[in-house]
Amino acid sequence: MSALDDLVSQIARLPGLGRKSAVRIAHYLLKSDRRVAGNLSELLATLHDRIHPCSECGRYTEADPCAVCSDSARDRTVICVVEQPQDVEVLEQSGEFHGLYHVLGGVLSPIDGIGPGELRVAALYRRIEQLGIREVILATNPTVEGDTTALYLVKQLQTRGVDCSRLALGLPVGGDLEYADRLTVARSLRGRTHYDS
Amino acid sequence: MSALDDLVSQIARLPGLGRKSAVRIAHYLLKSDRRVAGNLSELLATLHDRIHPCSECGRYTEADPCAVCSDSARDRTVICVVEQPQDVEVLEQSGEFHGLYHVLGGVLSPIDGIGPGELRVAALYRRIEQLGIREVILATNPTVEGDTTALYLVKQLQTRGVDCSRLALGLPVGGDLEYADRLTVARSLRGRTHYDS
Numbered sequence: 001m002s003a004l005d006d007l008v009s010q011i012a013r014l015p016g017l018g019r020k021s022a023v024r025i026a027h028y029l030l031k032s033d034r035r036v037a038g039n040l041s042e043l044l045a046t047l048h049d050r051i052h053p054c055s056e057c058g059r060y061t062e063a064d065p066c067a068v069c070s071d072s073a074r075d076r077t078v079i080c081v082v083e084q085p086q087d088v089e090v091l092e093q094s095g096e097f098h099g100l101y102h103v104l105g106g107v108l109s110p111i112d113g114i115g116p117g118e119l120r121v122a123a124l125y126r127r128i129e130q131l132g133i134r135e136v137i138l139a140t141n142p143t144v145e146g147d148t149t150a151l152y153l154v155k156q157l158q159t160r161g162v163d164c165s166r167l168a169l170g171l172p173v174g175g176d177l178e179y180a181d182r183l184t185v186a187r188s189l190r191g192r193t194h195y196d197s
Numbered sequence: 198m199s200a201l202d203d204l205v206s207q208i209a210r211l212p213g214l215g216r217k218s219a220v221r222i223a224h225y226l227l228k229s230d231r232r233v234a235g236n237l238s239e240l241l242a243t244l245h246d247r248i249h250p251c252s253e254c255g256r257y258t259e260a261d262p263c264a265v266c267s268d269s270a271r272d273r274t275v276i277c278v279v280e281q282p283q284d285v286e287v288l289e290q291s292g293e294f295h296g297l298y299h300v301l302g303g304v305l306s307p308i309d310g311i312g313p314g315e316l317r318v319a320a321l322y323r324r325i326e327q328l329g330i331r332e333v334i335l336a337t338n339p340t341v342e343g344d345t346t347a348l349y350l351v352k353q354l355q356t357r358g359v360d361c362s363r364l365a366l367g368l369p370v371g372g373d374l375e376y377a378d379r380l381t382v383a384r385s386l387r388g389r390t391h392y393d394s
Binding site: 002003004006007010011013014015016017021023024025027028029030031034036037038039040041042043044045046047048050051060061062084085086089 | 210238244
């Protein structure tokens with residue numbers, strides 16, 4: 001296999017990319033100044049040495065604990081539970097949440113042999129106790145697996161006397177009712193907000 | 198800027214990728230075995246040292262001349278002119294062409310200051326003469342710029358007594374007439390093929 005084919009097939013293995021996009025990217029890199037590929041190469045070479053999961057929340061960070069976990073201005077009584085590290089960035093960008101995060105590292109999936117022991121569930125209980133958390137926001141994805149995982153945690157947490165909540169389901173802002181799926185419309189009706197009278 | 202933000206913004210600059218895809222790819226690399234990022238890093242580090250444009254046709258290759266240019270089984274009387282190196286791979290995959298290629302490296306674009314001198318046009322004339330080419334297939338893209346560039350070359354080549362042709366325009370195989378654009382339908386009608394009677 002040529003170096004170019006090798007590069008193309010390695011790029012094509014990245015999530016969301018197919019062979020056509022990989023060919024395009026490889027040729028872009030060849031056409032660009034060699035520093036473009038060089039910079040990327042250096043970043044990739046040192047990636048795993050510089051970035052680790054935060055020992056507290058589990059998101060990727062260079063400093064440990066991460067910027068959120070070590071920020072004394074954050075509300076340390078609320079914790080938001082997410083599936084993946086990248087979900088933290090999405091919630092941070094909303095600017096709406098000022099508490100702490102906890103990355104589970106996946107969802108419960110008995111078929112794949114993933115139980116609570118395979119996720120960062122014990123660490124969640126430990127942090128809730130140590131920090132004296134009063135509310136846990138379940139922000140797993142609104143899928144069957146995400147819902148099941150949230151429900152499992154809610155049951156466990158309620159026995160510990162912690163208030164639990166779940167992200168609202170409904171129409172996406174800027175979305176189009178015409179193109180919304182049946183289940184989303186149903187949830188947006190059920191969760192409708194009333195105007196103050 | 199953190200190493201992760203840096204990686205995300207460099208990935209997001211690649212063609213066809215936005216910030217969301219870049220975040221996804223960066224987290225995929227972090228979650229994967231470090232060898233995935235490591236292999237990619239090595240390939241990128243040596244990319245420009247191992248792969249160069251072929252001195253004959255201009256496509257990217259490790260050996261010079263490339264596998265096509267040095268293949269004595271190819272028909273050395275027909276040359277197919279394309280805009281970009283990656284166009285060669287697309288034509289090769291069709292399995293329909295057995296001649297040589299010539300990469301122009303772009304299209305004529307007076308607004309951007311790209312004239313024949315900025316493209317590999319002189320090299321094309323030299324190769325046509327040296328090889329004794331009898332047919333030139335213009336395989337530039339069916340766009341205004343691609344058509345203009347093809348037309349310019351046809352005019353120059355016809356004075357040299359070379360037979361010129363252009364890729365057929367029409368419906369894509371497996372496509373849907375319902376979704377074809379007006380201009381493509383018009384070209385598919387104009388270029389219709391008759392059944393033998």
